[in-house]
Amino acid sequence: MTFWNDPINLISEWLRGIFMGWGMAANLAMVITNIIGIFVIILFAMAIAIFLVWVERKVVARFQDRLGPNRIGPFGLFQPFADIVKLIIKEDITPEGADKLIFNMAPVISLASVILIWAVVPLASQIYGVDINVAVLYLVAAGAFGTLSVIMAGWSSNNKYALIGAFRMVATMISYEIPMVVALLIPTIIAGTMSLKEISNAQNGIWFAFLSPLGLLLFVISAIAELGRSPFDLNEAESEIVAGFHIEYTGMKFGLFYAGELLHAFTFGGFMAVFFFGGYGGFFGLEKLAAFSWLSNPFIQMVVFLIKALIGYWVIMWIKYSMPRIRIDHMLAFNWKFLTPLAFVLLMMTALLDKLLAPTNFYVSGMFISNLLFAWIVIEILRSRSKQERAHDIEHAEPVELAAHH
Amino acid sequence: MSIPLSWYLILSAALFSIGLFGVLARKNAVAILLGIELMLNAVNINLVSFWRYGNIASISGQVFAIIVFAVAAAEVAVGLALIISVYRRRTTVIANDLDLLKW
Amino acid sequence: MTPDQVIFILCAAVIVVTAIMVVTSPNLIHAALWLIATLFGVAILYALLQAGFLALVQVVIYIGAIAILFIFAVMLTRREMRDKGPQLNKNWALAAILAVLTFGGLFYILSGWSGFSGKAAEIPAGMDTLRNLGFALVSPDAYLLPFEVASILLLAALIGAIYIASASKK
Amino acid sequence: MQGQWLYIGLFLIIGIIVPIIPLLASRFLAPHKPNPIKQSTYECGIETVGESWVQFKSQYYIFALVFLVFDVETVFLFPWAITLGKLTIFAVIEGIIFILILLAGLSFAWRKGMLEWA
Numbered sequence: 001m002t003f004w005n006d007p008i009n010l011i012s013e014w015l016r017g018i019f020m021g022w023g024m025a026a027n028l029a030m031v032i033t034n035i036i037g038i039f040v041i042i043l044f045a046m047a048i049a050i051f052l053v054w055v056e057r058k059v060v061a062r063f064q065d066r067l068g069p070n071r072i073g074p075f076g077l078f079q080p081f082a083d084i085v086k087l088i089i090k091e092d093i094t095p096e097g098a099d100k101l102i103f104n105m106a107p108v109i110s111l112a113s114v115i116l117i118w119a120v121v122p123l124a125s126q127i128y129g130v131d132i133n134v135a136v137l138y139l140v141a142a143g144a145f146g147t148l149s150v151i152m153a154g155w156s157s158n159n160k161y162a163l164i165g166a167f168r169m170v171a172t173m174i175s176y177e178i179p180m181v182v183a184l185l186i187p188t189i190i191a192g193t194m195s196l197k198e199i200s201n202a203q204n205g206i207w208f209a210f211l212s213p214l215g216l217l218l219f220v221i222s223a224i225a226e227l228g229r230s231p232f233d234l235n236e237a238e239s240e241i242v243a244g245f246h247i248e249y250t251g252m253k254f255g256l257f258y259a260g261e262l263l264h265a266f267t268f269g270g271f272m273a274v275f276f277f278g279g280y281g282g283f284f285g286l287e288k289l290a291a292f293s294w295l296s297n298p299f300i301q302m303v304v305f306l307i308k309a310l311i312g313y314w315v316i317m318w319i320k321y322s323m324p325r326i327r328i329d330h331m332l333a334f335n336w337k338f339l340t341p342l343a344f345v346l347l348m349m350t351a352l353l354d355k356l357l358a359p360t361n362f363y364v365s366g367m368f369i370s371n372l373l374f375a376w377i378v379i380e381i382l383r384s385r386s387k388q389e390r391a392h393d394i395e396h397a398e399p400v401e402l403a404a405h406h
Numbered sequence: 407m408s409i410p411l412s413w414y415l416i417l418s419a420a421l422f423s424i425g426l427f428g429v430l431a432r433k434n435a436v437a438i439l440l441g442i443e444l445m446l447n448a449v450n451i452n453l454v455s456f457w458r459y460g461n462i463a464s465i466s467g468q469v470f471a472i473i474v475f476a477v478a479a480a481e482v483a484v485g486l487a488l489i490i491s492v493y494r495r496r497t498t499v500i501a502n503d504l505d506l507l508k509w
Numbered sequence: 510m511t512p513d514q515v516i517f518i519l520c521a522a523v524i525v526v527t528a529i530m531v532v533t534s535p536n537l538i539h540a541a542l543w544l545i546a547t548l549f550g551v552a553i554l555y556a557l558l559q560a561g562f563l564a565l566v567q568v569v570i571y572i573g574a575i576a577i578l579f580i581f582a583v584m585l586t587r588r589e590m591r592d593k594g595p596q597l598n599k600n601w602a603l604a605a606i607l608a609v610l611t612f613g614g615l616f617y618i619l620s621g622w623s624g625f626s627g628k629a630a631e632i633p634a635g636m637d638t639l640r641n642l643g644f645a646l647v648s649p650d651a652y653l654l655p656f657e658v659a660s661i662l663l664l665a666a667l668i669g670a671i672y673i674a675s676a677s678k679k
Numbered sequence: 680m681q682g683q684w685l686y687i688g689l690f691l692i693i694g695i696i697v698p699i700i701p702l703l704a705s706r707f708l709a710p711h712k713p714n715p716i717k718q719s720t721y722e723c724g725i726e727t728v729g730e731s732w733v734q735f736k737s738q739y740y741i742f743a744l745v746f747l748v749f750d751v752e753t754v755f756l757f758p759w760a761i762t763l764g765k766l767t768i769f770a771v772i773e774g775i776i777f778i779l780i781l782l783a784g785l786s787f788a789w790r791k792g793m794l795e796w797a
Contacts, residue, residue: 027512031685031689034685034686034689035689035693038686038689038690038693039693041690042690042693042694042697043697046697084701087701087705088701088704088705088708088709089705089708089709089710090705090709091709091710091711091712092705092706092709092711093713094713095719095720096715096719096720097720102542104702107698107702108695108698108699108702109695111697111698112691112694112695112697112698115690115694115697115698116687116690116691116694118690119686119687119690119694129686129690130683130686130687130690131683132561132683132684132687133561133637133639134561134562134565134639134757136757137562137565137566137569137754137757138565138687140565140569140573140754141565141568141569141572141573143573144568144569144572144573144574145568145572147573147577148545148572148573148576148577151577151580152542155538155580155584158720159720160720163584167584167739170577170581170739170743171739171742171743174573174574174577174742174743174746174750175742175746177573177746177750178746178749178750178753181750181753181754182753185753185756185757185760188757188760188761189760189763192761192762192763192764192765193761194639194757194761248720251705251709252701252702252704252705252709253702255701256698256701256702329795332742332794333794333795336742336745336785336788336789336794337789337794340749340785341782341785344778344781344782347756347778348774348775348778348779351760351763351771351774351775352771352775354763354764355763355768355771356768358764408511408513408514408628409513409514409517409557409629410626410627410628411624411626411627411628411629412619412620412626413517413521414554414558415619416616416619417521417524417525417554419611419612419615419616419619420525420528420612421524421525421528421547422611422612422615423608423609423611423612423615424525424528424529424531424532424608425528425532426604426607426608426611427532427604427605427607427608428531428532430600430601430603430604430607430608431532431600431601431604431605432532434537436537436579436582436583436586437532437537437540439579440531440532440540440541440544440579441531441532443544443548443571443575444528444531444532444544444547447547447548447551447571450551450563450567451551451554454554454555454558454560454563455558457558457560458558458559458560458629459624459627459628459629462630462632462633462636462638463636463641465638465641465642465645465651466645466652468560468562468563468638468642469642469645469646469651469652469655471560471563472563472566472642472646472659472755473655473659475566475567475570475571475751475754476659476662476663476751476755477662478570478571478575479570479574479575479663479666479747479748479750479751480662480663480665480666480748481666482575482578482579482747483578483666483667483669483670483744483747483748484666484669484670484673486578486579486582486670486740486744487669487670487671487673487674487744488673489582489586490582490585490586490674490737490740491673491674493585493586494737516688553688556684556687556688557684559684561683561684562757562758564684566754569750569754570750570751570754573750574743574746574747574750574751575747577743578740578743578744578747581739581740581743582740585737585740639758639761640758640761640762640765642758643758643759643760643761643762644762644765644766646755646758646759647759647762647766647770647773647774648770653773656755656773656777657773657776657777657780659755660752660755660777660780660781661780663748663751663752663781663784664748664780664781664783664784666748667744667745667748667784667787667788668784668787670744671741671744671745671787671788671791671793672791674737674740674741674744674793675791675792675793
């Protein structure tokens with residue numbers, strides 16, 4: 001066990017040795033070591049969040065043909081710190097009629113629900129908080145607190161816009177949770193475990209993205225909806241309800257919501273990597289070759305994971321800044337009439353084929369081709385449906401009166 | 407595991423009694439359902455602690471707890487739908503005022 | 510006292526206090542939020558009982574779905590009815606006596622039981638309770654039937670609830 | 680096993696403390712001069728009319744209802760999903776029957792027109 005192969009265990013053993021040298025009980029020393037480790041993970045996550053503020057502003061500027069922040073530090077890198085200072089010294093206004101305790105708790109729970117997820121994020125084979133055997137469900141459970149914080153913020157603000165925004169957001173989050181959970185069930189079935197580390201390791205040969213491309217698509221769509229980002233950002237539709245559930249929040253409380261949203265998006269990018277792109281590993285067996293054995297180094301793995309997560313985050317941003325907002329009825333109909341049935345049929349197909357094809361030689365190709373076939377069938381059905389609808393519309397269309405008599 | 411089974415059982419009995427109080431004493435129909443939730447949770451604590459303190463290899467306690475989750479979900483879904491339906495017709499959610507079915 | 514016991518006592522205190530708030534809070538939204546705190550305390554108890562899966566199911570189903578449904582239902586009914594006037598009916602003293610009697614009765618019956626202060630055995634190493642649960646839910650000689658019946662129960666609840674809600678819509 | 684949950688418990692506590700720190704910093708550093716105009720409800724400058732607690736469309740409730748049932752059932756599928764590799768084809772079919780019963784509920788809601796935003 002050297003620093004380069006297993007840094008976390010080495011450091012924690014070392015710290016525990018020091019604490020026990022001071023005469024602490026073994027259990028207490030372990031708890032304190034864990035607390036230090038937790039602080040490191042959370043501060044690492046917060047550092048990422050600060051970095052993301054810069055990434056987000058720079059990338060959106062590029063998408064909109066602007067330069068973005070470029071005054072403070074090289075490439076505007078210190079802009080987020082200026083933002084933080086600004087947010088901290090801004091006056092904190094609590095609106096009249098607000099339910100103070102709940103109003104103040106909501107942003108904290110919002111950010112905490114995202115931070116909680118980082119307890120199970122497998123940054124590398126040896127660098128992670130904890131590897132529980134129900135981690136996939138843990139992810140969903142942490143999301144439940146996110147929903148809760150939204151409804152608390154919307155209700156306690158004593159503002160119509162906030163309440164409408166909260167209702168829309170909660171409706172989105174809970175509706176799209178179903179396809180997301182089903183999309184999470186697919187890697188769970190293929191890997192046969194809910195531990196994120198084992199799911200990552202199961203993809204050493206082949207990424208699950210190739211075994212279930214439709215599962216990946218489902219996960220991306222429902223993750224964006226869970227985040228409440230465009231095209232599902234009708235919870236904060238600026239033109240109607242200004243900012244949605246966090247309209248009455250000022251200063252650092254708004255900052256917490258904002259940091260939570262960015263970190264949540266990045267975390268989902270990370271989970272996209274874990275569930276479908278091999279997580280910290282997934283080099284298609286390359287790391288077994290002697291020349292590439294350095295790929296198994298935890299630090300390299302962590303860099304690989306962060307790059308994959310950043311790519312996932314970039315995709316989420318790309319979609320956000322290219323898509324128009326959709327209406328709430330369309331959004332819910334899209335989920336319940338299309339995504340949910342699709343997700344369940346896909347789940348049944350995956351479970352059946354996983355069982356039938358596992359002993360055969362064409363497991364990978366069979367899974368991939370079946371997904372493509374399924375996608376083709378769905379597209380054909382949709383095409384014929386829309387043709388029928390269009391024909392129906394044309395038949396029942398009322399003739400348009402010519403309005404002008406110039 | 408240094409906690410005796412009795413602690414869990416007493417806690418669950420207390421939770422059950424509090425829920426019972428809620429069911430009997432609250433005016434509002436939604437609040438009565440909240441009391442029922444507390445009682446169902448008390449039952450679940452019992453089931454899981456009996457699993458843990460009884461035969462661990464047999465998973466019955468956990469399966470029962472899961473079935474109780476399903477029952478709770480079904481109860482909430484139908485109960486709240488009924489309350490909202492009654493509210494639309496009578497614009498009240500006070501249980502005592504819901505006296506259509508007198509005979 | 511061992512750390513386990515300290516955690517249990519803290520958790521039990523939270524559960525009891527928040528449960529009392531649930532049944533007495535005049536504001537129904539607050540009651541629903543207190544209920545969430547109670548449910549979270551129960552989830553911690555499950556984790557303490559080494560039933561991690563159930564702890565997460567508790568959070569996902571109760572906090573993520575049932576509590577949200579409660580809050581929606583409260584918001585759909587008008588405000589005046591919730592916040593004004595006493596929220597307890599006139600029989601509340603009787604109800605309180607009955608609740609205390611129930612607790613006393615349960616305590617009395619339980620304390621006479623031989624297994625009352627039983628200790629838990631260690632979970633044997635290598636036993637995966639989660640996988641056992643999965644096997645139990647799908648093997649025909651265990652709990653296959655309850656598993657499928659639960660699904661039918663939920664289907665019935667869905668149909669019933671939707672029927673009631675749609676009948677009142679017109 | 681229990682150590683893992685202890686770790687998550689600690690994570691939860693620290694995860695709540697960390698967001699509170701900047702809020703406390705802001706409490707000491709930020710000015711605090713409330714006045715009625717500042718504290719009034721923000722509605723783009725227009726005077727607030729009526730209560731903020733408006734009557735909501737019951738459709739939100741219907742979707743929450745459908746969600747509740749589906750959430751419970753998908754959570755039940757997790758123990759099934761992780762044991763699938765060690766089970767026979769029979770168990771897979773049981774799971775599929777479970778899902779089909781679930782989809783029957785969805786199709787009922789669809790037929791009843793409860794998924795329309797009417």
